[in-house]
Amino acid sequence: MFRIPLLVALALCVAFGVGIASAVSALKATVGFGAIALGPWTAFPDAQTAKADPYARAHRARAGQLLYGGAEGLQFTAAVDDAGATLVSTCRYDITGLTPPARFWTLYAANANDVALRPGPELPSAFNALTVLRQKDSTFVIHVSSRAQPDNWLAVRETTGAFKLVLTLLDTPTAGSSGVVDLTMPKIVRTGCGNA
Amino acid sequence: MRSVLFAILTGLVGAALLHIVIILTLPQFTGKDAYTRVLGLFEMDSFFALSADPGPTGLANDDPFLRVAVCGFSIDGSPARFRASGTVPFWSLVIYDANSNEVFSMNDQTSVNGNLDLVVATPIQLVELRKTPSERLAQSIMVEMPEEQEGYAVLRALAPTGSFEEAARSFLAESSCEPFSR
Numbered sequence: 001m002f003r004i005p006l007l008v009a010l011a012l013c014v015a016f017g018v019g020i021a022s023a024v025s026a027l028k029a030t031v032g033f034g035a036i037a038l039g040p041w042t043a044f045p046d047a048q049t050a051k052a053d054p055y056a057r058a059h060r061a062r063a064g065q066l067l068y069g070g071a072e073g074l075q076f077t078a079a080v081d082d083a084g085a086t087l088v089s090t091c092r093y094d095i096t097g098l099t100p101p102a103r104f105w106t107l108y109a110a111n112a113n114d115v116a117l118r119p120g121p122e123l124p125s126a127f128n129a130l131t132v133l134r135q136k137d138s139t140f141v142i143h144v145s146s147r148a149q150p151d152n153w154l155a156v157r158e159t160t161g162a163f164k165l166v167l168t169l170l171d172t173p174t175a176g177s178s179g180v181v182d183l184t185m186p187k188i189v190r191t192g193c194g195n196a
Numbered sequence: 197m198r199s200v201l202f203a204i205l206t207g208l209v210g211a212a213l214l215h216i217v218i219i220l221t222l223p224q225f226t227g228k229d230a231y232t233r234v235l236g237l238f239e240m241d242s243f244f245a246l247s248a249d250p251g252p253t254g255l256a257n258d259d260p261f262l263r264v265a266v267c268g269f270s271i272d273g274s275p276a277r278f279r280a281s282g283t284v285p286f287w288s289l290v291i292y293d294a295n296s297n298e299v300f301s302m303n304d305q306t307s308v309n310g311n312l313d314l315v316v317a318t319p320i321q322l323v324e325l326r327k328t329p330s331e332r333l334a335q336s337i338m339v340e341m342p343e344e345q346e347g348y349a350v351l352r353a354l355a356p357t358g359s360f361e362e363a364a365r366s367f368l369a370e371s372s373c374e375p376f377s378r
Contacts, residue, residue, distance in 0.1 A: 007199055010203045010204065011210065013207065014203075014210070014211060015207045015209075015210030019210065019214030019218065023219055026219070027219075048292070049298050052297075057222075058218075058220075060223075062229075064226075064233050064255075065230065066350045068290070069291075071288065103286065103305075104356070106261045108260055110258075116260060126259075128261050166259075168262075170288070
């Protein structure tokens with residue numbers, strides 16, 4: 001007697017449950033298509049334009065961030081190291097190499113919601129093209145660690161957990177260029193975890 | 197048993213449709229998108245400098261070296277004019293429409309004399325402005341905003357070290373974002 005209503009209810013439950021869950025998980029998992037990935041670094045050069053795909057539009061409407069325009073710069077984020085392991089604050093990392101050509105760049109660590117980590121005013125929490133110490137061949141090595149390091153030390157609190165690195169290239173030809181794949185980004189290499 | 201499978205299958209087809217509808221309509225009803233947040237500052241027609249901590253609207257200076265100011269504007273009645281000048285190592289401006297699509301972006305090296313002087317207008321207003329050129333707009337960059345009447349501007353100034361902080365702050369404080377009337 002209740003067979004038909006039960007089947008209708010089942011169909012509706014599946015439709016709404018799976019539909020909403022898949023939409024939410026798709027928006028959490030990706031910022032949209034059209035990403036450029038250089039090693040662990042990813043950027044979305046078209047995310048702020050009218051050319052952005054529906055997933056990118058939905059994501060940016062949900063995140064509500066002030067994105068960078070084409071002439072302003074391009075923001076790369078890395079949530080994993082070069083070996084593909086998630087960046088966690090209990091490990092130490094070295095960021096080595098050079099950035100792609102840009103007038104200026106800034107680097108800072110952010111949490112999973114893309115909010116900048118502020119470990120405290122007494123700790124060095126961010127670098128830029130002016131403040132980074134360079135080697136003789138103008139490359140740099142930045143140590144990301146919760147313990148004090150010599151030279152360039154990017155401090156993260158040990159209790160932070162998983163974090164992201166955000167590299168913003170200001171006024172860069174990278175933003176509008178199609179030859180992006182030839183560019184080399186700094187490497188992120190894990191140098192140790194815990195006390196090891 | 198077959199009818200249960202059929203019900204689940206119908207549900208999955210419905211789920212696919214619902215997924216598409218949610219993704220496509222989400223920008224209209226999140227209430228968290230950047231334009232709604234800019235409007236939530238209750239500061240139309242002037243640049244509002246953001247602080248390091250997210251305010252009630254959730255907008256903040258994310259990059260520790262960039263000072264950001266936002267301005268919501270409307271070109272319904274008259275064109276909007278954006279001006280700023282000062283000595284900062286780098287500044288950039290981006291104009292978004294109400295759907296957060298980029299209309300125009302520039303930085304200090306693509307400006308005239310390093311000063312920001314930009315007029316955003318509808319196509320009809322732009323024809324008017326060009327027909328009778330104003331002395332005051334001789335140095336201005338004219339930008340056409342064809343579809344939307346409303347939008348917001350984001351102005352960023354770079355302060356690579358603490359000593360540039362003052363210059364970046366005064367650059368943003370002295371910037372203006374006003375309806376232009378001749």
